Amino acid sequence: MRRNKLHSAIHIFGLAIAFSICILLFLTAYFHLSFDSFHKDKPQLFRTSRHTNSAQGPEMSSQMPLPAAAALRTDIPEVETAIVVNMGMPENLSYEEKNMERVVVRTDPDFFEVFNFPVLIGNGSTALSGLQDIALSETTAKAIFGNSDPIGKELKIGRGEDVEYYTVTAVVKDCPKNSSIRFDAVARTESLPNYAQLQNDWGSNGSSVFIKISKNSEPQKVAMKLEPFVEKYYPDQLAQLRADRPDVKESSELLSLDLTNINDVHFSGERSAPKVLVYALMSLGAFILLIACFNFINLNMANSFKRSRELGVRKTLGAYKGQLFMQLWGEAFLLYFVGFMLGLGLASQLIPVFNAQFGGGIEISALFQPTFLAIMTGVFLLVTLIAGGYPALKLANFSLVGVLKGKISTKRPGALRNSLLVSQFAISSLLICISWIAGQQLDFLREVPIGFEKEQVISIPVGYQQDGRKILARMRNQLVNDPNIVSITGTGGNLGRGLDRVTVRSVVGFDYKQNQVSADWLLADYDFLRTLQIPILKGRDFDPAYATDTINAFVVTESFVKAMGEPDPIGKYFGGEEAGLGNRIIGVIPDFNAYSPSEKAYPIAIHLSASERINYIFLKVKSDNPQMVMEHIAAVWEKLTDNAFFKASFLDENLQAWYEGEIIMTTVFSIASAIAIFLSCLGLFAMSLMVIELRTKEIGIRKVMGASVNCIVGMISIHFLKLVLVSLLIAIPLAWYAMEIWIENYENRISIDPLTFLGVGTVVIVVALFTVSFHTIKAAIVNPVDSLRTE
Amino acid sequence: MLLQLKNVFKWVNSGGQRVFLLKDINLTVEEGEFISVMGPSGSGKSTLLNVIGMLDSFDEGEYRFLDEPVHTLKEKHRANLYKQYIGFVFQSYHLLDDLTVQENLEMPLLYKKVGSSERKSLVADTLDRFNIVGKKDLFPAQLSGGQQQLVGVARALISSPKLVLADEPTGNLNSKQGEEIMELFKQLNNEGVTIIQVTHSEKNATYGSRIINLLDGRKI
Numbered sequence A: 001m002r003r004n005k006l007h008s009a010i011h012i013f014g015l016a017i018a019f020s021i022c023i024l025l026f027l028t029a030y031f032h033l034s035f036d037s038f039h040k041d042k043p044q045l046f047r048t049s050r051h052t053n054s055a056q057g058p059e060m061s062s063q064m065p066l067p068a069a070a071a072l073r074t075d076i077p078e079v080e081t082a083i084v085v086n087m088g089m090p091e092n093l094s095y096e097e098k099n100m101e102r103v104v105v106r107t108d109p110d111f112f113e114v115f116n117f118p119v120l121i122g123n124g125s126t127a128l129s130g131l132q133d134i135a136l137s138e139t140t141a142k143a144i145f146g147n148s149d150p151i152g153k154e155l156k157i158g159r160g161e162d163v164e165y166y167t168v169t170a171v172v173k174d175c176p177k178n179s180s181i182r183f184d185a186v187a188r189t190e191s192l193p194n195y196a197q198l199q200n201d202w203g204s205n206g207s208s209v210f211i212k213i214s215k216n217s218e219p220q221k222v223a224m225k226l227e228p229f230v231e232k233y234y235p236d237q238l239a240q241l242r243a244d245r246p247d248v249k250e251s252s253e254l255l256s257l258d259l260t261n262i263n264d265v266h267f268s269g270e271r272s273a274p275k276v277l278v279y280a281l282m283s284l285g286a287f288i289l290l291i292a293c294f295n296f297i298n299l300n301m302a303n304s305f306k307r308s309r310e311l312g313v314r315k316t317l318g319a320y321k322g323q324l325f326m327q328l329w330g331e332a333f334l335l336y337f338v339g340f341m342l343g344l345g346l347a348s349q350l351i352p353v354f355n356a357q358f359g360g361g362i363e364i365s366a367l368f369q370p371t372f373l374a375i376m377t378g379v380f381l382l383v384t385l386i387a388g389g390y391p392a393l394k395l396a397n398f399s400l401v402g403v404l405k406g407k408i409s410t411k412r413p414g415a416l417r418n419s420l421l422v423s424q425f426a427i428s429s430l431l432i433c434i435s436w437i438a439g440q441q442l443d444f445l446r447e448v449p450i451g452f453e454k455e456q457v458i459s460i461p462v463g464y465q466q467d468g469r470k471i472l473a474r475m476r477n478q479l480v481n482d483p484n485i486v487s488i489t490g491t492g493g494n495l496g497r498g499l500d501r502v503t504v505r506s507v508v509g510f511d512y513k514q515n516q517v518s519a520d521w522l523l524a525d526y527d528f529l530r531t532l533q534i535p536i537l538k539g540r541d542f543d544p545a546y547a548t549d550t551i552n553a554f555v556v557t558e559s560f561v562k563a564m565g566e567p568d569p570i571g572k573y574f575g576g577e578e579a580g581l582g583n584r585i586i587g588v589i590p591d592f593n594a595y596s597p598s599e600k601a602y603p604i605a606i607h608l609s610a611s612e613r614i615n616y617i618f619l620k621v622k623s624d625n626p627q628m629v630m631e632h633i634a635a636v637w638e639k640l641t642d643n644a645f646f647k648a649s650f651l652d653e654n655l656q657a658w659y660e661g662e663i664i665m666t667t668v669f670s671i672a673s674a675i676a677i678f679l680s681c682l683g684l685f686a687m688s689l690m691v692i693e694l695r696t697k698e699i700g701i702r703k704v705m706g707a708s709v710n711c712i713v714g715m716i717s718i719h720f721l722k723l724v725l726v727s728l729l730i731a732i733p734l735a736w737y738a739m740e741i742w743i744e745n746y747e748n749r750i751s752i753d754p755l756t757f758l759g760v761g762t763v764v765i766v767v768a769l770f771t772v773s774f775h776t777i778k779a780a781i782v783n784p785v786d787s788l789r790t791e
Numbered sequence B: 001m002l003l004q005l006k007n008v009f010k011w012v013n014s015g016g017q018r019v020f021l022l023k024d025i026n027l028t029v030e031e032g033e034f035i036s037v038m039g040p041s042g043s044g045k046s047t048l049l050n051v052i053g054m055l056d057s058f059d060e061g062e063y064r065f066l067d068e069p070v071h072t073l074k075e076k077h078r079a080n081l082y083k084q085y086i087g088f089v090f091q092s093y094h095l096l097d098d099l100t101v102q103e104n105l106e107m108p109l110l111y112k113k114v115g116s117s118e119r120k121s122l123v124a125d126t127l128d129r130f131n132i133v134g135k136k137d138l139f140p141a142q143l144s145g146g147q148q149q150l151v152g153v154a155r156a157l158i159s160s161p162k163l164v165l166a167d168e169p170t171g172n173l174n175s176k177q178g179e180e181i182m183e184l185f186k187q188l189n190n191e192g193v194t195i196i197q198v199t200h201s202e203k204n205a206t207y208g209s210r211i212i213n214l215l216d217g218r219k220i
């Protein structure tokens, strides 16, 4: 009886944990797969993107020029409507005393008719009829206006002199978390600050353009019509590309507009979640569920066979086969159900933590929809039927005499049980290997010499609302005598990925004496090299004493010089010949990795400018307490900028953030593998108890025949050890192969150390033996007289 | 003298009460004796046999086996002693179902750390001696009860013990099979093996040279 309670507890506990993890993983996968699925016309909705094939190689961007929308609408009859969606940086919204940074989407008046964002107050079709009309999300409206009616109120957007006034015309339901289009407020394209310039500029790409095709038209047909469309609107760019790439014949291969159905937008584009990761999460969930179900089936079956005698008796008493079946199935059903409910409860408790940790937007309610319900019921029936029904059927077909004599216990259902156990340990070992190696690779990337100081450099995103040059000048002024600040500079783009999540990269290609060079163009300011502690190899750093330094002076990296093929680069001019000036190289620095450290260092050209926007301010600090300096800088920043949002981070954090996806995946895999091995051991724990019970008599006989405690422990341990070894033999080559493929993605990568597998093997074996030892040792020291007395 | 029990008591505590399983047992066994232990069910026969076989401990008294004071010996030493000198035969044979006859015979030798070649020859000799060469590759389930007990006796004797302890060896056999086993014991005893058997059958008891009667753990 006590044994049965222990078994039930193990069943339920294991199932609950597995179900909760599984639910979290599947909901996460579902969250990503369900992106943008709420638009009712989704088969007709497409996002356009540009595909260019220049000297630097192919490039894809979903950033489009403003005039494209109108052109698409008029030139292609199948296009019912085309709409600009411009998602910018957060802007400053103010009303009376209230003041906050929010994302304003600029779009066309039919926005609320094309997309499904329910309008709560006001009328969707007329909400954006005025050029200065604005619709607010529910949360934003609440935040600004509280409980008073926002309709008709006048809202101020911008700071200082650049302020525009808008009239609130509607309140919209907050956009769902699984929406690619995210906004706090929606206004007209015409209200963009530089609309007049952009309106007819096919060369500035800053907005998404969505099209809605008419109901019965084929997307392929529309795509075909986009070829002449490109010829018509991009003549200059095509000519340029043709000159760049004489090897490419078809103009559609040089520049094309592609359509992405709105369902796939989330998985395509520059900063998208790869679908593979979603499938990885799903397989992880499936693995965990599989392990738990194997446990369940194994334990339940073993338990049922143990009770064969009792059931045999029942059969003589006239219990029908059906009744026997129902009894065993019913028990399995009940255990499973309780486990599932506990798992569901646990999952709903964990969801907030999970969302906070992994930045998801999952909700338990997503579970209660037909597909999920069908899957859950299916798994439920399958597992309980195998776990409860299989032994029942098997018992029902055994000869009655056999059951009564207890013959069944001698024919142990070993093959199925062992293969389930082997699969569990193989999956667990596989997951452990994967997370271990992924962890090694990430650690390795962290240690890759990056070529510049990253620990003591703070990067502050200036933000859309501020003038970076002014702030940089004021900061220099304020902090010039601060002993904790070594130097200050400004840049056009961040290094790594900062708290503003923005990565801007501009690559420029040119010819230099028959050599094709393509390089990252980096806008910087004075003291850039000093701030990042990059040494000068040849020539000099930028210097305010030379007036031309802000016009055409360049500091370039070694690989840049190598690509030029110029032995003596200092003072040489490159590119821009048509301007008559060209760019002059004043200094050469060692290579460094401006973007992802997992890639090879790319040639870099650094230049100054008097007018281009400074988007980031870098400060090199010198202190034992960088956190304190950070706080000090924050205070200075707030004073200088009139309380603009301070989103500073250290450069090494930015570089870390580059691997956010990998770090999250590795964390998830580590947790999952810990749970997998835990569940497997839970199964092994109960299984070893079962096996030992079946072998009690044998152990007794062997002891009477002279076997020592060590002999017995060894004998049973070896039985399980063999199974674990088989699973390792399955898992290790798989893990090795999979991880070889994975690390191929990284330019800087570890070589997989076979000792890792030895380590994993040892860990798994030790854990398994430890688990088994609880029961083996107890069984081995039992006095054989007691185990043989049963007659 | 092979073994001697002096004032041996064995008890268990049940509900705060001492329940005696063996009470003041005095017994001396000489080498070459054939003793039958009799008594009603629950009188302590098996317990006595287990104490003699060193499988079970006792709470009071002395036990000397071949002049070794068993009651003071360390577990390991005691195990070596019974491994070397004592063989067991059980009512329900206690053969391992998963092993063949040959493997069942070999098993005790493994735990006595007998070398492989010696094991082979001992097993072959024993199979020969008990006339079961033809059955060596069969599993216990493929044998009749009498044949299984024959294997059980063969297993007990394979490492030439001085003492064989048999707890109702014929209890599961029909009378003809039982008789054969008793004849076998008789023959072994003639070859010098000391035998202590538990039996309910007066007839089987007569094979022995001496009868011990137990009642409620006490010798009468």
Ligand SMILES: Nc1ncnc2c1ncn2[C@@H]1O[C@H](COP(=O)(O)OP(=O)(O)O)[C@@H](O)[C@H]1O
Pocket (backbone or CB within 6 Å): B012, B021, B039, B040, B041, B042, B043, B044, B045, B046, B047, B048
């Ligand atoms: N470890 C024990 N704990 C409690 N009672 C026991 C124990 N061992 C034996 N007994 C009891 O002692 C009595 C004698 O048992 P046993 O020696 O097996 O009798 P016999 O073999 O003569 O039938 C029985 O009543 C039995 O239940």
Ligand SMILES: [Mg+2]
Pocket (backbone or CB within 6 Å): B045, B046, B047, B167
């Ligand atoms: Mg008995």
